Amino acid sequence: MAEMRLTGRQQEAVSTRGKDILVSAAAGSGKTSVLARRIVSLIEEGADIRRMLVCTFTNLAAAEMRERIGRELLARAEETKNARLAAQAEYVQLADICTIHKFAIKVVRENAAVLGVPAEVRVGSEEESSILRDKAMEDAFTELYEAEDADFLALRDKYAGRTDKALKAQILSLYAFCSSRPEGLEWLRHAAEADGVPALLEVIRGENWRRLNKLEDAMEACCRLGEENELPEKQQAKNQADLQMARELKEAFFAEGFAERIEGCKIPSIERGISPEPVKKALQELKATGRKMLGETIVWASDNVRGILEIEAGYMREQAGRFYRAARLFQDKYAARKAARKIMDYDDMILGAYALLQDDALAAAYAARYDYVFIDEYQDTNPIQEALLSRVSREGNRFMVGDIKQSIYRFRLADPLIFLKKAREFEGERSGRKVIRMNENFRSAPGVVAAVNAVMERLMSREMGEIDYDEKERLLAMRPEGGECEILLTDADEEAAEGEAEADAATKEAHTLARRVLELIGTPLADGRPAEYGDICVLMRSTKGMSGIFGRVFGEYGIPVETPEGKYVPMSEVDVFVNLLKVIDNANSDIALLSVLRSHIGGFDEAEMAMIRAAGEEGSFAACFLAYQERQDALAKKCRGFMEKIQRFRLLAAGLSLGDLLITLKNETAYAAHIAVQPGGGAKAANFRIFFEKLLEMAAQQESLFSLVTYLEELKRLHGAYFEPQTAEGRQNCVRILSIHKSKGLEFPIVILARMSGKFNRIDLNDTLLLHSELGLASDMVDEEIRVKRPALTKKVFRLALEREMKSEELRILYVAMTRARERLILSGIVKEPDTVFARLSGGAKWYDFMEMSSFLDWVLAAVLPFPCMADWSRRPGASGEACAIAHRLVPADTRTEAKRQEQKAPDVRSILLEAGKKPYLPFYSYDAEEVPVKIGVSSILEKDGEEPPVLRPAGARPKFSGARLGTLIHLFMQHLDFSARTAAEAEAQMEEMCRRRLISPEECRVLKRQSGLIAKFLMSDMAYRIRRSPRVLREVPFSLGVPAYETGLFESGETVVVQGIIDLLFREGEDYILIDYKSNMVNEENLGILAEKYKTQLHLYEKAVEQITGRSVREKYLYFLRGEAFLRLF
The missing domain is CATH 3.90.320.10 (Lambda Exonuclease; Chain A)
Known part of the structure; x- marks a missing residue:
């Protein structure tokens, strides 16, 4: 086996010994290869695969890692004739290469008696566990109602509504949240006892710092406006005084007595007579922004805030205690039902394994079992998983690899701060620990990497994204050349209502992207082959309700699509051949006849077919076509020639087997060669080749052409297609539509990030009950006596903290989406009033501005619009650019397919052709010197x-x-x-x-x-x-x-x-x-x-x-x- 060529950083990750190592591996940096190569390298030095624990986050990843390690060991064994390496390759199948959950199950089963569970305990399915949870909740509520438990009844009155459904959901949410932590439900009890006010005040301080920065920014803009427009000296002096005040407030922010210092500060009105009007309006808007920031800071910095939070803290602790007792009872009932069925759920396994390993002797025994512990996708660990793996690790034997920028599973309770804290602990020259940063990107072409860097350098910071996108994190392009990013915006028509339905906006964007996909098909890829549908993936933040719209629209353009809901497979290259079979069997089908006439087999154009239709009586087109043959003009002769061809095919059908007939039709019509030269011909030819092979198989099972055609029609009716299309390499040749989360770990030659203008989902921030790993629990305040609910200041602070974390997660999701592209990245969204949008976002936003934005599109535009190359929104893909070199276009919304547009361009074809029909028909045989064809x-x-x-x-x-x-x-x-x-x-x-x-x-x-x-x-x-x-x-x-x-x-x-x-x-x-x-x-x-x-x-x-x-x-x-x-x- 040829040695894998490693970069210096990769080599360092493979060969460093005797230290705990954290590898911060950026997208496309080859982390999986490095992890496998390190394991193989250790085995070559004498280590035993059976004394290694390799943890991944999915069963598929574990299987792929097992296969990769085994393959590399076998190759090395054959190359070196080393029997020990060959034996190690065999042992790979027995090694602990598994998910963290699988490892926890192993620990529990090996120590079932200690934990008090039966040895034959099994992991229940999610469906089974869900049923048991529902029954256990009913058990708990029945007991609490029968006992007339005062705490429970108080919870019911505050949170249940008309039914108990909402309260049950809140208890289940609490239970799931606590299951991701080493303390389990005890975390909630600690929250009921802890003083959370200091942590809340830190959140408020962070928000006040953001406001002061924005205040200073607005006042600086006022000064620039005054100078550039030579406003009256008195106004300019006011502007300077306001700016000085903002800067002094920032300086005083971290000192004692800030609340007293800011109280009484204000921004005066602007002078009278400011002109011109646009300058006056801009100045007023900037001052209004400053007043808003100053006023909010004064309110939130007040000592009264601490007092309110302390009063509310008692209320929150009381509610936490009540929820703890209800959740504890549910947990007991759930455990009893599981024990009766001898099952555990995955959370039980993790918590059970962790509880077992609290025994130092048992933990030491497991730690002694493993010489090396490897953790893949470390950024996706949660606190209980981290605690569990820490108990079986020894100093200097832990290897963790991941990328905080790709931590996108907070909804599954993953905590990216675990990775971040570990990185900070390992920084520096401290012996026994080491951080290795691999930011070389081997996946994406330089043009794509440059675009990712251009966007992320502006957006990602400790404040938003939880890490600075600096030289340590910036991607380094390792491919030599190529790659392009483009921004493709759809301009919603001006008549669209302000509250236009999301589905309508999605439809408009889908039409734009369908046309762009057709432009891309056949364009050369880096390996020299033409792009096919299967090379393209459309990513969305969420496909719910959207993939169906895109699938339908793409289908209108003849683009095969695979969505989470199924496949949309329109394939004209297949349909025309099937229609030929239908015409041979029965020429009375208008749709089939028109399809074949318009194809290269018939060679008729729209004008000729319209003339045939216009000349006939009302009725079917097939009848008009048969009648037109009786005429004596050139078009009638052409019609007779076509029918002679069909008649000859019918004679062949009578004398040949179905299979031989199909082969003859394909060869004599040069069908495969014809479709191969069409746009996207490579993909179409591959689809037709696969279809034809399947068609021959079907023909062998049918008795006649009629039965074959009937069978094909039934296939199309039931499944929407005759077969699943394939690429030349045998992959399904469809444009894929995926959520960004589903695309994690995948890559595609061409990625279209769609629906970027969709707003971030803030629904979780409006839950009745909010949970935060460090702040605890918060809810609205409910007066039990008068049954009045009021918003709690504590809950507002929770919402601020959770929103910042949510925005950080969304930014990492954007990073993951952009780094899926190998050669071309297209960023797509829909905009209304684009001039207003561009003006709003082109001023050079800062981190505190990004925090207020609500979509991927706002972020990306705010990041790149300040570049000079973004001024011209007619730039086509492939055009050279300055600075960011991002192609960009703004196109009008147009929901008509090409066929519909042509149809709408042609007024009253029938009447025009009736008039034209009075003139002799002149067939077109050669190109006029003045009329060059397309x-x-x-x-x-x-x-x-x-x-x-x-x-x-x-x-x-x-x-x-x-x-x-x-x-x-x-x-x-x-x-x-x-x-x-x-x-x-x-x-x-x-x-x-x-x-x-x-x-x-x-x-x-x-x-x-x-x-x-x-x-x-x-x-x-x-x-x-x-x-x-x-x-x-x-x-x-x-x-x-x-x-x-x-x-x-x-x-x-x-x-x-x-x-x-x-x-x-x-x-x-x-x-x-x-x-x-x-x-x-x-x-x-x-x-x-x-x-x-x-x-x-x-x-x-x-x-x-x-x-x-x-x-x-x-x-x-x-x-x-x-x-x-x-x-x-x-x-």
């Missing part, structure tokens, strides 16, 4: 040079395998050829495999075998040898290339035309690519020069496409003549 295929260029591309000719007397058809068949085989083959026999074996997979028919297989000799000559050529040695071989590479029209040789215009084509074979040699295009022409020495000139333009365009897609040069270009067995190099 797109052309490479085949058009070849037609210009006198070669007709292979097309389906009318049925009639012709050889079964013409030269063109034989060339097409050999070409098809070359698409699937495995270059490891070297002989004619090996080539024939591959032909038989293609036949077995129904890629070719048995007859085609027989014809191909007769050509195996010439294919074997190719396989034995020097070129085949070069292909085998290549590290990267690409086949059937579709492309769309924008070039000046004159480069095609068809036009003289300089307008841009999109050329589409498919490159047969491309392989890397060194840093460059070698390009090969297969040709079926007969070749000899006389016509080589003619052919070279004929295909020169085509291969020049191929070369240009390759260089644009991959960023690498094409060193050599060859034509390979399949039937002439000759290579021709073009220069």
